[in-house]
Amino acid sequence: MAGFTREQVLETLKSVRGPGFDRNIVDLGMVSDVFISDGKVYFSITVPADRAQELEPLRLAAERAVKAMPGVKGALVSLTAERKAGSAPSAPPQGAGHAHHAPGQPQPQRPAKAGIPGIKAIVAVASGKGGVGKSTTAVNLALALKANGLSVGILDADVYGPSMPRLLGITGKPKQIDGRTIVPMENYGLKAMSMGFLVDEGTAMIWRGPMVQSALMQMLREVAWGDLDVLVVDMPPGTGDAQLTMAQQVPLSGAVIVSTPQDLALIDARKGLNMFNKVEVPVLGIVENMSYFIAPDTGARYDIFGHGGAKAEAEKIGVPFLGEVPLTIEIRETSDAGTPVVVSHPDGPQAKVYRDIAEKVWQQVGMRAGRQAPSIVFE
Ligand SMILES: Nc1ncnc2c1ncn2[C@@H]1O[C@H](COP(=O)(O)OP(=O)(O)OP(=O)(O)O)[C@@H](O)[C@H]1O
Structure with a gap:
């Protein structure tokens, strides 16, 4: 068993706040389920599809914060534009103009897809x-x-x-x-x-x-x-x-x-x-x-x-x-x-x-x- 809990991870993530957000990413409901396996932490942060690139530093900050926790061997964090039913941020970050999409459905726009070098x-x-x-x-x-x-x-x-x-x-x-x-x-x-x-x-x-x-x-x-x-x-x-x-x-x-x-x-x-x-x-x-x-x-x-x-x-x-x-x-x-x-x-x-x-x-x-x-x- 890992020497830390999901709740502690969420507590740590409360120190992370994105540019233009009025609250931290946990309180805004942007953090997915947190999954822990073999001392490694996996989760994603839901952001508006059109801000994904700009919010890369947010992903890094969340990853850094979790990795610095005692007992954590690694963290895999990604940004996702997917929105789960009933868990849309209560105060959506600016730029989130996709309310007309059914919850849980991927956004129809194609996010910018950077190639993989090499x-x-x-x-x-x-x-x-x-x-x-x-x-x-x-x-x-x-x-x-x-x-x-x-x-x-x-x-x-x-x-x-x-x-x-x-x-x-x-x-x-x-x-x-x-x-x-x-x-x-x-x-x-x-x-x-x-x-x-x-x-x-x-x-x-x-x-x-x-x-x-x-x-x-x-x-x-x-x-x-x-x-x-x-x-x-x-x-x-x-x-x-x-x-x-x-x-x-x-x-x-x-x-x-x-x-x-x-x-x-x-x-x-x-x-x-x-x-x-x-x-x-x-x-x-x-x-x-x-x-x-x-x-x-x-x-x-x-x-x-x-x-x-x-x-x-x-x-x-x-x-x-x-x-x-x-x-x-x-x-x-x-x-x-x-x-x-x-x-x-x-x-x-x-x-x-x-x-x-x-x-x-x-x-x-x-x-x-x-x-x-x-x-x-x-x-
Ligand atoms: N052409 C083939 N001849 C004989 N056996 C095959 C052939 N193709 C696949 N199999 C066998 O069928 C089974 C299912 O194959 P495989 O795991 O590749 O399917 P899959 O579509 O990836 O399955 P899943 O969706 O469950 O991941 C395996 O036991 C595999 O060895």
């Missing part, structure tokens, strides 16, 4: 619903981009069920430099960051929206990613407020939507597409996962899932179709063993499927950026 492109991998193989696709896509000659990182934004430690076979905790910046973990030449590296399994389950935003922003901006051609972001499954806010706040180059062929998953994939359209993030294309079945003994292919649905859907709505990934024992077993198929069976047919998808994704990124993607040479 990272050329950020690609989200998303799905309309859980269990369609989004994380498996994300990790194999990242490794395939790497195999295609790019420098790549992966950010596991699925804080409710982080899977990168398991998928990449990474254990241990990341190091911190200068008391703030986190050094990403690494395996198979891939830099990786996940809440799963920071908190014990299960802990992340009880997080609430603003805390998630807070943690994500820090994993994005306060990790020493170094120079990357592309950072792949494994999004939380679904298309709710958390995903929408994230898509708004992260400077995404584009999104890849993963779907299974079944009708239901396709309907959900459509929701994913709409979500990215809403925040003007280009959809780079759709991947159909568990598209067909390859029998382990004979290698015979069976189209038992009505494969092709995602391709037809992609054509109908005019987004690129990126490829079909079969349902195979190798993909499942290698994922579970922390040795994704792209690195453990690089010469196999599944690795090739992912490398082809990676090539298409990178071409799309290049096209959207209005420039030619660096050419990728295949053997």
Whole structure:
């Protein structure tokens, strides 16, 4: 147990006041739930979207105040424009002119999204619903981009069920430099960051929206990613407020939507597409996962899932179709063993499927950026 309490954190935060605010941030109701894990404190401060940049010093001041408390090992604080139902500041800070938005809804404006120095492109991998193989696709896509000659990182934004430690076979905790910046973990030449590296399994389950935003922003901006051609972001499954806010706040180059062929998953994939359209993030294309079945003994292919649905859907709505990934024992077993198929069976047919998808994704990124993607040479 931490040697300090949530109440003490809030008491400390009462010393923090923003420019133009008539009271401290706690009394104004701007502080989210405070979450404490392993001596580290996580929370966010709700500010008007149009003042987010200007209020960065406020975030720093709050973080400094909490870090100075005895027993506190670290603090992750972010600004969020999300407003929880019933907890709007009683005296909104000046500039808060968004009363016409429903409480709890993310602001429709797109907040300023500063790029991340050193990272050329950020690609989200998303799905309309859980269990369609989004994380498996994300990790194999990242490794395939790497195999295609790019420098790549992966950010596991699925804080409710982080899977990168398991998928990449990474254990241990990341190091911190200068008391703030986190050094990403690494395996198979891939830099990786996940809440799963920071908190014990299960802990992340009880997080609430603003805390998630807070943690994500820090994993994005306060990790020493170094120079990357592309950072792949494994999004939380679904298309709710958390995903929408994230898509708004992260400077995404584009999104890849993963779907299974079944009708239901396709309907959900459509929701994913709409979500990215809403925040003007280009959809780079759709991947159909568990598209067909390859029998382990004979290698015979069976189209038992009505494969092709995602391709037809992609054509109908005019987004690129990126490829079909079969349902195979190798993909499942290698994922579970922390040795994704792209690195453990690089010469196999599944690795090739992912490398082809990676090539298409990178071409799309290049096209959207209005420039030619660096050419990728295949053997
Ligand atoms: N193409 C595939 N062939 C065989 N198994 C697969 C394939 N894709 C994913 N799986 C398996 O399906 C399960 C779900 O995959 P994964 O965790 O990647 O899904 P997800 O959409 O990220 O799920 P969640 O939404 O729960 O995070 C895992 O056991 C994974 O190994």
